[in-house]
Amino acid sequence: MKWSCRMNARNFRDQLQQFAFVLPALAVYIVFFIYPSVGSIYYSFTDWHGLEKNIAFVGWDNYARIVQDEAFATALSNTLRLVVVVSIVQNVAALALAIGLNGSIRTKKLLRTMFFMPAVISALSVGFVWSYIYNPVDGILNAALRAVGLSAWENDWLGNADIVLYSIMGIIVWQNVGYAMVIYLAGLQGISDSYYEAAAIEGAGPWQRFRAITLPLIGPATTVNVMLSVIGCLKMFDIIYATTGGGPGYATETIASLLFSNAFGGRNEYGYGAAIAIVLYVLIFVVSWIMLKFFRSREVEA
Numbered sequence: 001m002k003w004s005c006r007m008n009a010r011n012f013r014d015q016l017q018q019f020a021f022v023l024p025a026l027a028v029y030i031v032f033f034i035y036p037s038v039g040s041i042y043y044s045f046t047d048w049h050g051l052e053k054n055i056a057f058v059g060w061d062n063y064a065r066i067v068q069d070e071a072f073a074t075a076l077s078n079t080l081r082l083v084v085v086v087s088i089v090q091n092v093a094a095l096a097l098a099i100g101l102n103g104s105i106r107t108k109k110l111l112r113t114m115f116f117m118p119a120v121i122s123a124l125s126v127g128f129v130w131s132y133i134y135n136p137v138d139g140i141l142n143a144a145l146r147a148v149g150l151s152a153w154e155n156d157w158l159g160n161a162d163i164v165l166y167s168i169m170g171i172i173v174w175q176n177v178g179y180a181m182v183i184y185l186a187g188l189q190g191i192s193d194s195y196y197e198a199a200a201i202e203g204a205g206p207w208q209r210f211r212a213i214t215l216p217l218i219g220p221a222t223t224v225n226v227m228l229s230v231i232g233c234l235k236m237f238d239i240i241y242a243t244t245g246g247g248p249g250y251a252t253e254t255i256a257s258l259l260f261s262n263a264f265g266g267r268n269e270y271g272y273g274a275a276i277a278i279v280l281y282v283l284i285f286v287v288s289w290i291m292l293k294f295f296r297s298r299e300v301e302a
Helices: 002-043 061-068 070-100 108-120 123-133 140-147 164-189 193-201 206-217 219-234 238-243 255-263 270-301
Strands: none
Touching (some): 061 270, 123 140, 255 270
């Protein structure tokens, strides 16, 4: 009996020590994530304007306004276009780079470093640099086009509403393709050469080996990269803020940038901004859950 009591006391002390180690991280998580999230849900049902003490409960009015808001509809369309185009282009380019740099190229280490470098630069810095590159008067891109005799292709890359969203897509892909490449490289290097040797003996060509061996076995890497690109585009804000601010008009407005402009861009509509934030959270959760279920099922089949 005494031995059992001593064991229970020891187990309790061990659990208490373990909880003490977890407590600081748990406190930070509650203070900086749980509390603001619950607060956002509450404020999304109010007309809060920031510093006012009198906050009126407005029910579902903010969410009804979202449904009727043309600016939100445009932002949603732009966000989904970013998700589709960037996810496809970025992953195809990253996989092509990974396959190319997984071979016996002498300078592959240098090239891997060069392609990965943009990923460690802050998005705001990337946005400011590309704003200069895209400058219609003094920008490097138009100057390069003039130098090679393609003056007809010169454009106001961030001022033309017809092409500005594609200009933003180019920046996003440029910054993130190297990071995705590294993930694909890790997947490729985990594939045993014996699979390719056996397929070659059976007479399989390069495309057949790629389709039957490479693609199925890099399934986990593909899942990670697609999820990262989709979620990153759904909450895209920093590059938009540093380059166009959502303009011209609403041509590059995303859900995240619309949230910022309503809550912090001078309008001080914190209640409406909180409602947009909740809608964005739900959208990210639903899309992520659907995609994760889809890719996990494909990995199991493979």
